[in-house]
Amino acid sequence: MKLIREEEIEIQNRLNAGDGTALELLFHRYYNDLCRYLIIFLKDENVAKNIVQDLFLYLWENHVNIDFKKSLESYLYQACRFNALLYIRNENRHEKSHEKIRNTSTEESSDVSSELEVKELNRIINEAIDLLPDRCRQIFNLSRSRGLSYHEIATQLEISVSAVDNQVNIAIKRIKRHIGFYYANVFIACFLLGKL
Template sequence: MPETSDIFLFNKVKNGDTVAFEEIFRRYYNDLARYCFTLVRDETIAEEITQEVYIYLWEKKDNIEISSSLKSYLFSAIRNKSINYIKYELPKQRILIDISDTVLVEGTVFHEKNDIKRLKKKIQVSINQLPEKCKQIFLLSRYGGMTYKEIAEDLDLSVKTVENQMSIALKKLRDLLESDLKNYLNE
């Protein structure tokens, strides 16, 4: 049986059809959450944002007009929400020290390729340990796909400041990860 088209399903959603809504939910949930994860680099936050987008979709279904496709609507909603999260919510987050992660970053150099999972974690943690402003700018540029100019305008900073923060971020990451990078490349 061919898949019911998105637009057909969304029209049903507009009439309050929860079954159609569930179908749309399941069709894109994992793709959206994964995309969101590449933006915010935190699994819990990624799921939260994705669920918020769906909840918004249901609550505002009467006012939402899809111009292109539902899929691209959902993906750009995720992107906007993620960027807003990085801009406004991330700086407010209470810094919770994840102790095992701190040990990971300070104590370990990875030699084995099969340590890839811990290595991934270490990179994530290193990014998370950047100073707040640095991290925000790094994430916006690197994962939010924004140019320096866009970031500068958005955060009300000069392009020069954004550049400086980026080079601080990169230097710090390089310092934290240099030996791991070497090991990783040598194998």
């Protein structure tokens, strides 16, 4: 059952205010449909459920900042799809899922779409990095692009390790804020894999 826009706005306001019943309402209304959608896409029920559960966890942890610019339903489906694409991309990196990717891509257009989304993600991440303050960007790039440890960066720039840690954390927060929910999980995964 779809929500009309007024109901979506009310739910968003309640969610922003920390009303757990609003999240519970969304969960009961959309959880099964989102899982079915991802099961078709991923052919893996457990992964699909994990992605959907992570989405609802994210909604709760970030309830103050959630803004459904379009429709709530569209937001949920797009977020699930994007995180499913991230999962596929990460599986591909580990060379475990070449066959799984072929099975999930029923049309050539979905492959093209995935490639375009990855390019768009990289563009948005680079844009977010470019918007960082100079020192913060320098430290972040030394850490992620050049792969230097915090200690190596601190030695090179003649600052403390805690200052390096602080600047990297500031960079991560600003980048996450810039790219929004759809890309936040991708960024975290790339960060953890050291690919940025």
